[in-house]
Structure formats: structure tokens, C-alpha cells
Amino acid sequence: MSNRPRTSSTVQEGPTLPAPRGPLSTAVLHRLRHPGVPHPAPDTATADPYGEDLQLALYTCYELHYRGFEGVDADLEWDPALLGLRAALEERFLTALRADTPAHKTLSDALEDLLVEPVDTPGAPTATGVSHFLRDEGAPEHLREYAAHRSLYHLKEADPHAWVLPRLWGRAKAAMAAVEFDEYGGGRPERVHARLFADLMTDLDLDTGYGHYLDATCAEMLANVNLMSLFGLHRGLRGALVGHFATVEITSSPGSRRLAEAMRRAGAGPAARFFYDEHVEADAVHEQIVRRDVIGGLLEQEPELEEDVTFGIDATEYLEGRFGERLLAAWRAGRSSLRTPLPPAPEALVGASRTGQDI
Structure with missing residues (x-):
């Protein structure tokens, strides 16, 4: 990938082609x-x-x-x-x-499992996910790696889900468009979520170039991004894309709260904290809209898509689980989770994480 330094204010161009892997x-x-x-x-x-x-x-x-x-x-x-x-x-x-993919028997069962989290006491044995690790144990290098991986999606956040809009109508379409409008900043370019993530990356001293970390990220992360595109680019999988979207919105708020706490504990800057703080509030509202109006509206019109919505939820959880296992296995073994490790974190961030101060 290009070594040209970029910031979140740089015009975003297509990335250079990656190196082959087979x-x-x-x-x-x-x-x-x-x-x-x-x-x-x-x-x-x-x-x-x-x-x-x-x-x-x-x-x-x-x-x-x-x-x-x-x-x-x-x-x-x-x-x-x-x-x-x-x-x-x-x-x-x-x-x-x-x-x-482990499959739920019904959509109701799948949604219920998304809505129920294990008892979340910091350091508790049940708190085993990536966001729990980052909140409780994560060092600056872990947060930077996590952001580098996630940049493959977050720098085009909401774009894959926009493919479904022309394939919906009525209540489902209106609700989906309302949530996407929020994701795109509600008409304010500085509040577009992809821009907010670029600002987070700047706070973590990461390159904000679109696709910059493609060569560095792993198959498990690519599979998560590919799943959205697969569902989005096929009209026949529109129900699965709605299921994917529901999974993201329902699980985002509690996970984002933990990640915001992780950023504070690491002494990350205000933009890094704000990205996740924004998702705690916004996605708590989106979750209700998606369940009631996007899924509800879709299945009122096309009840035969219920199985596809369920599959979208289950496949998303399955691939996210694989990604989490990859990260946690590497970090607990003292290794980088990236194919190409990042340069060391700047001393300002490392020092801030030791003292709990903002950089």
C-alpha cells in the first residue's frame, strides 16, 4: 500500500492494489x-x-x-x-x-439472543469478547490494531447497507433510510460516521487513507466486510442484509460503551472517544427502529424472507466470532493480530495510557 502520509482531511482516493495471497x-x-x-x-x-x-x-x-x-x-x-x-x-x-453457521430455529430466538448479554462486570469470567478485553486489558497497541482492522469497514461505514434501499419499500424503506441518514451525518459532513472514524484513527496515530491497511488485515476481517457486500449486491439476499444490519445495530451500543471506556483508559484523544460515545447513543435508538420498522415492515410485506433475515443474523455472529478469536488468540500470545505489525505506538499515547491522561 502507499506510504504517503494522510490525514482525515485528505481527499479520499481509491487505494493501491494489494499484494496477492494465492x-x-x-x-x-x-x-x-x-x-x-x-x-x-x-x-x-x-x-x-x-x-x-x-x-x-x-x-x-x-x-x-x-x-x-x-x-x-x-x-x-x-x-x-x-x-x-x-x-x-x-x-x-x-x-x-x-x-x-450455527442456526437459530426462529427469528425471534435469534433476536432474543442478540438482546441478551452476559453479566458484564469488568474482569468477570463471562466477559470474554474483544470489547471486554480492550476495556479491561487492552494496551494502546491493541486499540490501534483493532482500529486498523476495522478501518476496512468503518471508512465506508453504512455504504454496504445502502444497497438494500432500492430493494425495500413502504415502512421498511422509510425506516432504513432514516437510520442510514444518521450514519451519513444527518446532512453534516463532519458528522458522517466514516469521517468520525478517520478522526479516531488520527488520534491513534494511524494512516487514514481509504484501504491503507488492506495488506495488513486478516482473512477473518475481510470475511466480515465481504459478507455485507455479498448480501448487499444480491437482491435475493436482501433479507440477509437486513439481518446483518439488525445485528450491527442491536449489538453496537453495549460494545461501543466498552470501547469508549477502553479509549479513555488508554488515554486516547477526544475524537477516538467520541466515535464510540456517538454510537452508544445513536445505536440504542437505531436498534428499536430496525427491529420494529425495518424488520417488521419487511416481513409484513415479504414474510417468506424471515429465514433469510435469521440467516443474516447468524452468519454475522459466526464471522464476528471467528474474527474475535483471531484477535484474542494473537494478543494473549503476545503477538500482533495483523499480517504486518504496526510501528510502535507514539510515546505520547503509551505514556497517557500509563497515567490515564488524555493525549
């Missing part, structure tokens, strides 16, 4: 760099559906529908060869998800 991503990148030069078709049938190679290949294909890549012809978004390869990658990924 034959699938090599084939995609070859097509983007040399669209007129033939390349052997890769074998998708035996690829690891959650592996680095397939997830990077799929992410690269999907990114053509967002901001694209530096130096890549925008017309390749609809290149038949790339679309054919993408379809094969999607089939491998989706088939694995349907087979591997």
Missing part, C-alpha cells in the same frame, strides 16, 4: 492490471472459503463497486470475466456459510 487473488489482480492478457482460470472448488486468498480475491472484486483502485479502469467493475470469477468465489463462500 492463485485466486493473483488471477483477480492480473485481470485488473492486464485486462487484455489471458490468465489461467484458478480453481475455486477446493479453495478454503474463509482463507486469505479467497477472501482477498472477493474483497478486491467487491471494491470495484465502491471506490475502486488507483490506476484501475472503472469499466472493469462490469468486466464479464471478473464477474464470472466473483460468482464462483461467492458460491464457495456462501455454501460454506450455510453449512457452518
Whole structure:
């Protein structure tokens, strides 16, 4: 990726193309760099559906529908060869998800489980998630790594869910648009959530360039972002995207509260704290709108999509669980969770974390 320093005020361009991680991503990148030069078709049938190679290949294909890549012809978004390869990658990924995801019997059961959290006493044995770890034990380097991973989504926050808007109508559409309007800052560019996350990254001394950490992040994070794009780009999976959206909004408020506490404990700056404080308040309201009006409105009109909504919830939880396991295993072993470790945290942030002072 580019080494050019960027800040949150820099014009956001498409990132440079990533390095390949195997034959699938090599084939995609070859097509983007040399669209007129033939390349052997890769074998998708035996690829690891959650592996680095397939997830990077799929992410690269999907990114053509967002901001694209530096130096890549925008017309390749609809290149038949790339679309054919993408379809094969999607089939491998989706088939694995349907087979591997622990499934709730009913949507009501799935929603109830999202709404119930274990007893959350700092340091309690039941508090085992990533946000609990960051709140109770996280060092500045853990917070910086977490933000670097999440930047692959948060710098385009709400964009994948916007694909569903033309596929909804009535109450569901109006409610979904209302929540998305908040995600996009309510008409105020400085309050767009992607911008707020870029400000958080600046506070943590991270590069805010869109896609800057693509080479550094892992397959588990890419799979989470790819899931949104997979659901969003297929009209037949609109119910699953609503389920994904519901999972994000319902679980966001308590998790964001813990992450805000983690930022304070680490002595992170005001923008880092504000991003999560904003989500505590906003998503507590969004959760009710999504359950009552987005899901409720959708199923009033298309009750046959209930199973898809449930699958969207379950698949999201499954992939988030895999991502959390990756991070916690690395951190508890004293390793970086990134493929390429970050430079050391600035002394100002490290010192602030020792004293509990703001930087």
C-alpha cells in the first residue's frame, strides 16, 4: 500500500492494489492490471472459503463497486470475466456459510439472543469478547490494531447497507433510510460516521487513507466486510442484509460503551472517544427502529424472507466470532493480530495510557 502520509482531511482516493495471497487473488489482480492478457482460470472448488486468498480475491472484486483502485479502469467493475470469477468465489463462500453457521430455529430466538448479554462486570469470567478485553486489558497497541482492522469497514461505514434501499419499500424503506441518514451525518459532513472514524484513527496515530491497511488485515476481517457486500449486491439476499444490519445495530451500543471506556483508559484523544460515545447513543435508538420498522415492515410485506433475515443474523455472529478469536488468540500470545505489525505506538499515547491522561 502507499506510504504517503494522510490525514482525515485528505481527499479520499481509491487505494493501491494489494499484494496477492494465492492463485485466486493473483488471477483477480492480473485481470485488473492486464485486462487484455489471458490468465489461467484458478480453481475455486477446493479453495478454503474463509482463507486469505479467497477472501482477498472477493474483497478486491467487491471494491470495484465502491471506490475502486488507483490506476484501475472503472469499466472493469462490469468486466464479464471478473464477474464470472466473483460468482464462483461467492458460491464457495456462501455454501460454506450455510453449512457452518450455527442456526437459530426462529427469528425471534435469534433476536432474543442478540438482546441478551452476559453479566458484564469488568474482569468477570463471562466477559470474554474483544470489547471486554480492550476495556479491561487492552494496551494502546491493541486499540490501534483493532482500529486498523476495522478501518476496512468503518471508512465506508453504512455504504454496504445502502444497497438494500432500492430493494425495500413502504415502512421498511422509510425506516432504513432514516437510520442510514444518521450514519451519513444527518446532512453534516463532519458528522458522517466514516469521517468520525478517520478522526479516531488520527488520534491513534494511524494512516487514514481509504484501504491503507488492506495488506495488513486478516482473512477473518475481510470475511466480515465481504459478507455485507455479498448480501448487499444480491437482491435475493436482501433479507440477509437486513439481518446483518439488525445485528450491527442491536449489538453496537453495549460494545461501543466498552470501547469508549477502553479509549479513555488508554488515554486516547477526544475524537477516538467520541466515535464510540456517538454510537452508544445513536445505536440504542437505531436498534428499536430496525427491529420494529425495518424488520417488521419487511416481513409484513415479504414474510417468506424471515429465514433469510435469521440467516443474516447468524452468519454475522459466526464471522464476528471467528474474527474475535483471531484477535484474542494473537494478543494473549503476545503477538500482533495483523499480517504486518504496526510501528510502535507514539510515546505520547503509551505514556497517557500509563497515567490515564488524555493525549
